[in-house]
Amino acid sequence: MPSNKSVSDAPITQFINCRILRDHQLQREDLWVRDGRILDPEKLFFDEQGYADKRVDCEGSIIAPGFIDVQINGGYGIDFSQASEDVVAGISFVAKKILEHGVTSFCPTLVTSPPAVYHKVLPQVKVHNGGAHGAGVLGFHLEGPFISLEKKGAHPEQFLRTFRSGGIEDVMEAYGSLDNVAMVTLAPELASSQSVVRELSKRGITVSLGHSVANLAQAEEAVKHGASFITHLFNAMLPFHHRDPGIVGLLTSDQVPAGRTVYYGMIADGIHTNPAALRIAHRAHPSGLVLVTDAITAMGLPPGRHTLGQQVIEIQGLNAYVAGCSVEEALEAASLHPAQLLGISHKKGNLDYGSDADLVLLDDGLNVSATYISGDEVWRRGP
Amino acid sequence: MTKQTSCDTFSSDRQRTVTANTMRLVILDEYDLASEWAAKYIRNRIIQFQPCAERYFTLGLPTGSTPYGCYQKLIEYYRSGDISFKYVKTFNMDEYVGLPRAHPESYHSYMWNNFFKHIDIDPANAHILDGNVEDLEAECQAYEQKIAEAGGIELFVGGIGPDGHIAFNEPGSSLVSRTRVKTLAKDTIVANARFFGNDLSKVPTMALTVGVGTVMDAKEVMILITGAHKAFALYKAIEEGVNHMWTVSAFQQHPRTIFVCDEDATLELRVKTVKYFKGLMHVHNKLVDPVLSIKDQ
Numbered sequence: 189m190p191s192n193k194s195v196s197d198a199p200i201t202q203f204i205n206c207r208i209l210r211d212h213q214l215q216r217e218d219l220w221v222r223d224g225r226i227l228d229p230e231k232l233f234f235d236e237q238g239y240a241d242k243r244v245d246c247e248g249s250i251i252a253p254g255f256i257d258v259q260i261n262g263g264y265g266i267d268f269s270q271a272s273e274d275v276v277a278g279i280s281f282v283a284k285k286i287l288e289h290g291v292t293s294f295c296p297t298l299v300t301s302p303p304a305v306y307h308k309v310l311p312q313v314k315v316h317n318g319g320a321h322g323a324g325v326l327g328f329h330l331e332g333p334f335i336s337l338e339k340k341g342a343h344p345e346q347f348l349r350t351f352r353s354g355g356i357e358d359v360m361e362a363y364g365s366l367d368n369v370a371m372v373t374l375a376p377e378l379a380s381s382q383s384v385v386r387e388l389s390k391r392g393i394t395v396s397l398g399h400s401v402a403n404l405a406q407a408e409e410a411v412k413h414g415a416s417f418i419t420h421l422f423n424a425m426l427p428f429h430h431r432d433p434g435i436v437g438l439l440t441s442d443q444v445p446a447g448r449t450v451y452y453g454m455i456a457d458g459i460h461t462n463p464a465a466l467r468i469a470h471r472a473h474p475s476g477l478v479l480v481t482d483a484i485t486a487m488g489l490p491p492g493r494h495t496l497g498q499q500v501i502e503i504q505g506l507n508a509y510v511a512g513c514s515v516e517e518a519l520e521a522a523s524l525h526p527a528q529l530l531g532i533s534h535k536k537g538n539l540d541y542g543s544d545a546d547l548v549l550l551d552d553g554l555n556v557s558a559t560y561i562s563g564d565e566v567w568r569r570g571p
Numbered sequence: 572m573t574k575q576t577s578c579d580t581f582s583s584d585r586q587r588t589v590t591a592n593t594m595r596l597v598i599l600d601e602y603d604l605a606s607e608w609a610a611k612y613i614r615n616r617i618i619q620f621q622p623c624a625e626r627y628f629t630l631g632l633p634t635g636s637t638p639y640g641c642y643q644k645l646i647e648y649y650r651s652g653d654i655s656f657k658y659v660k661t662f663n664m665d666e667y668v669g670l671p672r673a674h675p676e677s678y679h680s681y682m683w684n685n686f687f688k689h690i691d692i693d694p695a696n697a698h699i700l701d702g703n704v705e706d707l708e709a710e711c712q713a714y715e716q717k718i719a720e721a722g723g724i725e726l727f728v729g730g731i732g733p734d735g736h737i738a739f740n741e742p743g744s745s746l747v748s749r750t751r752v753k754t755l756a757k758d759t760i761v762a763n764a765r766f767f768g769n770d771l772s773k774v775p776t777m778a779l780t781v782g783v784g785t786v787m788d789a790k791e792v793m794i795l796i797t798g799a800h801k802a803f804a805l806y807k808a809i810e811e812g813v814n815h816m817w818t819v820s821a822f823q824q825h826p827r828t829i830f831v832c833d834e835d836a837t838l839e840l841r842v843k844t845v846k847y848f849k850g851l852m853h854v855h856n857k858l859v860d861p862v863l864s865i866k867d868q
Contacts, residue, residue: 218688230683234672237694 202240221545224562228541252519254292254546256526259480283322287567290548290556300332300343307364327370334374335399351380375400376410389414404437418452439473453480477521592826596848606640611859618863622658631727646689653864656692664738667775668702700779711750727789735804735817739780748782791827799835806839
């Protein structure tokens with residue numbers, strides 16, 4: 189009998205023959221799951237005199253927390269920024285496909301769009317947990333329209349905006365509702381942006397700096413008001429300059445308030461950023477690195493795997509290589525750090541007791557062999 | 572006609588193994604070999620006993636650095652399929668008072684991390700004193716009761732402190748003592764400080780422990796002693812008289828005791844004593860060679 193049922197009737201699964209990411213290291217330990225959460229086996233043993241109902245032999249695999257992608261614009265022919273009638277279907281389609289890449293939670297990202305698009309799309313998708321149907325939605329990432337003209341990148345110029353009415357009113361007018369929004373990227377050099385940063389932070393929305401020509405002082409000001417992320421570091425911002433490092437300087441700024449961390453997103457495909465630049469950023473501030481795909485529909489390429497000419501680059505494997513960081517650090521950049529960024533690390537992004545059992549099983553080459561959400565297998569690589 | 576189960580054949584086997592009263596001093600060259608000898612002995616004893624649902628093998632267990640190697644070997648034997656703890660009940664010797672059970676230095680943590688989590692023991696059969704209950708004396712009495720209900724301890728494995736104590740029966744303890752609360756001696760607190768960041772103020776000062784009498788009630792006692800720092804205690808335990816200042820000496824009067832040591836632990840013994848027992852190793856080794864396996868059953 190697995191347990192004396194003093195705490196729960198739910199079945200207990202024990203993952204054996206695995207290496208789990210815990211305390212920043214890969215350790216040879218079993219992983220226990222019950223009720224969709226990671227279970228403390230010692231408490232189970234002594235308090236409940238319980239043991240496992242089911243054992244899953246991982247055959248030496250690595251178990252990491254499920255990956256969290258905070259910047260993904262679509263994929264597989266779907267573009268989240270399209271004002272389609274059935275946004276839910278598109279997001280669900282992508283949510284299901286990204287399970288194959290070990291992504292268990294994500295922030296569907298909308299690039300700069302006219303208000304009509306936001307007003308139509310945002311209300312259709314609620315924050316919800318993942319499962320067999322697909323990765324969980326943590327909330328939208330709204331990249332724009334309050335960004336810099338000079339650094340618009342691929343964003344449509346005609347829909348860029350400034351804070352004309354003084355701040356949050358512009359935000360509400362553009363987006364309609366902030367209910368299911370997890371993150372907003374904006375340019376902090378825009379007039380009245382600091383009050384917006386403050387207001388959004390107060391509402392629990394992560395504020396990210398990007399598509400901007402801000403200098404370091406403006407960036408630091410935004411951080412003091414609550415900004416905590418940098419959208420695709422190096423891209424769409426002023427380059428590092430030794431007399432004014434700009435947004436990049438936040439990685440080593442001494443103006444970041446105590447106890448706070450500035451995270452930075454990196455598209456580690458070796459293309460958006462030269463590997464040497466990625467390494468500089470990582471060495472300067474390893475605990476802030478957040479891996480993102482920034483995958484888009486037009487490329488038609490699935491997140492996590494990019495084809496460029498003859499090369500096939502798998503994002504996890506490549507990151508461990510280009511950053512010169514350890515496997516553990518690479519895995520944390522894709523799970524723990526995004527969870528910390530979004531303020532959800534008490535239940536996601538790690539394998540601590542009580543956290544949601546969103547897992548990814550990987551081989552030594554960091555290829556995904558299986559994905560679990562809340563302890564249930566939601567994808568497994570075919571033979 | 573009823574099918575004879577392994578349980579039915581036990582009584583004659585038991586008679587053979589426990590009537591010979593013996594004191595054995597088993598000396599191996601170094602720690603790993605001593606650990607292995609002890610683990611093999613435990614393995615053989617359990618398998619020979621042929622435990623089953625109607626009759627469990629009761630094992631008394633220690634903690635600390637000395638038995639660590641022995642636990643590692645037992646886990647290895649479990650993993651290779653040669654032994655099972657399914658029908659084994661365990662009773663640990665002691666536990667700190669007031670230390671949270673999840674604390675990494677609690678004996679619950681030690682047993683979970685170093686033994687229980689690696690084997691197939693039923694959690695309901697792994698008994699450890701609880702040093703965090705309201706009524707410590709009731710806990711001690713209940714423990715004695717549980718041992719009695721389990722039919723007594725078949726084999727009690729223990730270690731020895733530098734001051735010659737068994738479990739937490741510090742110098743001066745009654746040699747007929749039962750499970751109770753003990754205040755730890757200064758020597759013990761100092762010896763334990765290394766597990767608490769060398770901060771004496773963080774080391775627990777009280778513990779629940781089985782008594783000398785409790786261990787003496789076991790059918791057989793096996794004491795593991797390794798390392799030069801235990802040599803003087805071993806000398807006091809077996810070459811001097813039975814004395815409550817060196818409580819392990821009580822086992823000189825137990826009908827069936829084995830002391831398993833490494834060379835270093837014998838450094839304070841008389842050359843004559845060591846030579847005598849080393850000369851008996853060919854006899855002692857018959858207890859572990861051949862080593863039995865459940866695969867052969």
